[in-house]
Amino acid sequence: MANQGPYNYSYIFKYIIIGDMGVGKSCLLHQFTEKKFMADCPHTIGVEFGTRIIEVNGQKIKLQIWDTAGQERFRAVTRSYYRGAAGALMVYDITRRATYNHLSGWLTDARSLTNPNTVIFLIGNKGDLDGQREVTYDEAKRFADENDLLFLETSAKTGDHVEDAFIETARKIYQNIQDGSLDLNAAESGVQPKPSANPRSANGTVGLDGTGQSGDSKCQC
């Protein structure tokens, strides 16, 4: 973090990662955020973690990612995380058809509990296990198109396309801001301009990271 000042970003985007148990939600998140820690923390990542700053169109954006792994049996708990999410990564496992079949349930939640502009990205994980595939790329792509979702197959193990999924989502959100379809003043847009420009929002739920950046997402080595 040394050469990247904690306040040196223009927006915070909030993401949520959803999907069945064991599809690799935490692995995706680790894979995506690990790079940041690589240098000083090669092995072990604590639970105080889940942010990364990326760049889209020359703008620095802080992604704040809420993982729901381990809480799949508490559907109503995961529901509480949706509030104010700008992006939702909906993950299934290409080697387990059941996890794909359950997408409609996750999608219903995501659609009904987020605002219409929330970008939903469908991720078929475990792309490295092509031999055990139970869901074809084409089928999932069709599902994504029909439901207006972005789609990629990733491998949290090798890192293939993981970066793309997170960044494409951000790019799409950024585009929505640029063309005015995402209203930043709306209470639950899931996007915050730079903390200094935005004192706590009225409903108190999106004013997340205004102070004490140093305690956030620190490596526990």
Added chain:
Amino acid sequence: VYPQLKDEMKSLETIMENDSNSKEPKEPRKSKLPWKQRNSIDKPKMIRASDEVIFKVYCADHTYTTMKMRVDTPASRIIRLAADKLGLRTDQPDDLKLCEVKSTGERLLFKESDLSISFGLSLNGRLFLAPGDHLDALVPLPEQEGPQRGTWQKLEMFGSKELAYAITMHDYDLFMAINPHELLYQVFGRYKYGKITSNLDTFMRRFNEIQYWIVTEICLTPSPGKRVQLLRKFIKLASYCKEYRNLNSFFAIVMGLSNIAVSRLSLTWERLPSKIKRMFSEFETLMDPSRNHRVYRSTLTKLTPPIILFMPLLLKDLTFTHEGNKTYLIEGLVNFEKMRMLSHTMRTLKICRSQTLQLQVPQGAKNLSEIQEYVREMNVIDNQRILNQLSNKLEPRQT
């Protein structure tokens, strides 16, 4: 997938053995259906693999058979015996599948090796047996929809402090029945170990039960005035649960009240006294997941045991640590950093359970035995779609 994990679990178990302060009951006992109304109010005790459990298995036409089996009976054996009792025959014996049908109609298939199945079902979920290619034809039973009338009249008679007391006493027993190993089985992949996780399942189920109970009761109270009163009672109930350091039910209640079917009832909320409204927004702050539940975590460290902690977050921490970190580093060296982090989280549980709960019966408590019976088994709607419909009927969407 992780053959090495088996060995690792053994060593973890040995470590945990010294850690574990759980007392196993000596006599095996019968466990009743999790969803069945209990007649007596026996205290819940630790469920053991050798206990017998009674449950129903349904066919596509909703006929059923009642099974009585050990908790650790694998799905394969349930399939065989239930097929015999139900007279289900197929050309290929392996073709019969055991699955859960949730109240939403969603179907979850069990693997042949799955254990302790009846405890793992969702609130209004039921077990079905059918040939593999007929699974699509399975639909929920009418009873899975849940109650059509609320219990607001009954709740009117119950004080919120007494309710909190009874809920906490019951939750505490369920909480103490959890064997810490169950958390590890759950996180590392429960089906790798051939061990039951019924006590953890029961506790997890309890969280969902309390939460949906709140939403169900609000949505089934047609009179606006009564609804305001009930809402107020539930907020006070949350406050007492917090006072009793029952954070699991505290969160369940607050999350129930934040459920869209309740939170959208703005005409009801606006009639609450402002003091109660303020109280609720403070509670919501505690629940704020930002910065990794920082508010909750710092609150937790300030409390003294016994504490019934917010189990979903403990499970999330364990899962996150496990999934995100390699168990073995180069040349089979154990990643001790990871093990230390897991044990750190497990220790939180141990600390929370290190003292015995001694609550004083609320002064002048009325109807206590009735309340105790009430909180043990709640009849709820766990289908969000139905709850939303009910909510929309109470306060139609404004256009």
